[in-house]
Amino acid sequence: MRRDDVALRNLGVEQHVADLRDADGVIAACRGIEVVQHVAGLAGIWGPWRDYYDVNVRGTEHVLAGCRRHGVGRLVFTSSPSVTFDGRSQEGIDESAPYAGRWLCHYPHSKALAEQQVLAAAGSDLRTCSLRPHLIWGPRDQHLVPRLLDRARRGQLRRIGNGANRIDTIYVENAAEAQLLAADALTAKHEVSGQAYFISQDEPVNCWGWIDELLAIAGLPPVQKSLGLGMAWRIGTVLETIHKTLCIRREPRMTRFLAAQLGVSHYFDITRAKRDLAYRPRVSMAEGMQRLADTM
Numbered sequence: 001m002r003r004d005d006v007a008l009r010n011l012g013v014e015q016h017v018a019d020l021r022d023a024d025g026v027i028a029a030c031r032g033i034e035v036v037q038h039v040a041g042l043a044g045i046w047g048p049w050r051d052y053y054d055v056n057v058r059g060t061e062h063v064l065a066g067c068r069r070h071g072v073g074r075l076v077f078t079s080s081p082s083v084t085f086d087g088r089s090q091e092g093i094d095e096s097a098p099y100a101g102r103w104l105c106h107y108p109h110s111k112a113l114a115e116q117q118v119l120a121a122a123g124s125d126l127r128t129c130s131l132r133p134h135l136i137w138g139p140r141d142q143h144l145v146p147r148l149l150d151r152a153r154r155g156q157l158r159r160i161g162n163g164a165n166r167i168d169t170i171y172v173e174n175a176a177e178a179q180l181l182a183a184d185a186l187t188a189k190h191e192v193s194g195q196a197y198f199i200s201q202d203e204p205v206n207c208w209g210w211i212d213e214l215l216a217i218a219g220l221p222p223v224q225k226s227l228g229l230g231m232a233w234r235i236g237t238v239l240e241t242i243h244k245t246l247c248i249r250r251e252p253r254m255t256r257f258l259a260a261q262l263g264v265s266h267y268f269d270i271t272r273a274k275r276d277l278a279y280r281p282r283v284s285m286a287e288g289m290q291r292l293a294d295t296m
Helices: 004-008 022-029 048-069 106-120 144-153 170-188 207-217 229-245 256-263 271-277 285-294
Strands: 036-037 072-078 090-093 127-133 196-201 267-269
Touching: 022 048, 036 048, 036 170, 048 072, 048 106, 072 106, 072 170, 106 127, 106 196, 127 170, 144 207, 170 196, 170 271, 196 271, 207 285, 229 256
Parallel strands: 036 072, 072 127, 090 267, 127 196
Antiparallel strands: none
8 A cells, every 4th residue: 555544444454555666565565465456556648657667567566576475376456458448449349359559658558568467477376367447436536537527627628529439437346346256266266367357337338428427416517519539639649749848747638548538439348257257247337326426
């Protein structure tokens, strides 16, 4: 962990605070552990490659070293479907899809390198697998929903493309259960080790219809303005170039990755997770949205 969590402490959870870049701290945290759920990482779509590499790739190397040093038997790595995303539409793809041939930002590139290390480490002493949950959301979300709402309140949210693109998401409790199911499956099924799994609600939704629902929950009007995908891509290219040239660290208002994520379809076939992990999303989209509304 990067910081002490009061809620976990009140539940009696033993906590070890360490940075993923601190090899000694990460390795020490693996002592006496039977299964590691590696869910930490540096997310986002902008920033120096070195930061993403040090946290997501080197940090995962430290986790693997800790597992080997202390005889941890199982490791579940939290990856991302974006490891296969190159900007083109993905409609019902499964785990046979290759890693992206081009990287639109450093996050998916670093997660792909880390995932490959985790899967390659699978063996008789350490069983590993990788989960690829897509767009995690729910109560207490500090990333996806707050960013959308902040952009909407500042008048910076634009519908990208024709508004017909469909996407997969996952409610936070379903994502958490998938992690536990994967750990159990690593014990019961040898064939799970060394495999990657897409994880989602199994309910693709219209991207902009869902965003408008989120805005309505927050008491905000639906997205009114739109921008063509090609134009958004070109604007993202220009802004990325300016920010890199001038060494501007803050995220551009538009990037190629963001344009593609908002403008094309990306949803997945989770048959493998259903078969191997016995995964089923217990909380539906409708129920999850109601739970979110009750906390806002």
